[in-house]
Amino acid sequence: MEEASRGAPFAIQERFLDRLALLTAFAGETLRAFVATSGKERYRRVRSTLPRPASEQEQRTLWRQRLIDEVLTLRLAGMREADIVTTLERRYSTRLAEAxxxxxxxxxxxxxxxxxxxxxxxxxxxxxxxxRATSTQQDGASIGVTLFASGAPVEVLALTPAVRPRARASSSPASASSA
Incomplete structure (x- = not known):
């Protein structure tokens, strides 16, 4: 694959890492300052149909609401206040390190x-x-596809069937005669 076409995943990953680092720092600062809530805030966990935050302020508000949700979830699970902060700081730090x-x-x-x-x-x-390693373990059908992107449409250049090892025929005369 050409180097130019491989740039998108890495640009997305860099942006993701930048945002995750900001979120981790925000979570640490907010948790240390105690997450206070008025009790009248609303937070929607599933946001797939909602628009993305339009500004940094909207993003920080969303992050704060997410933190409040996580704190309340841990409180309801019976965790002590001091352990909540430690747990969430570790969770965010681990997520960033893994990324x-x-x-x-x-x-x-x-x-x-x-x-x-x-x-x-x-x-x-x-x-x-x-x-190659997985094809010997799969029971379903699988194929390999060679793609070519020369603009908006992506062309399929070749289909390659998965190579499966053949079952070995038994060489014992007993199995041959009983068939």
């Missing part, structure tokens, strides 16, 4: 899976090495 630890191959695979699933929710991207 930073992703390799270029991990980032590319995440991107390709999202891309493939945008066309077919059952589609999966398997890197060549992983596909």
């Amino acid at each position: 930073k630890a992703r390799t270029q191959a991990d980032v590319f695979e995440l991107y390709m899976n999202a891309y493939a699933r945008s066309f077919d929710p059952d589609a999966r991207y398997f890197p060549a090495a992983g596909a």
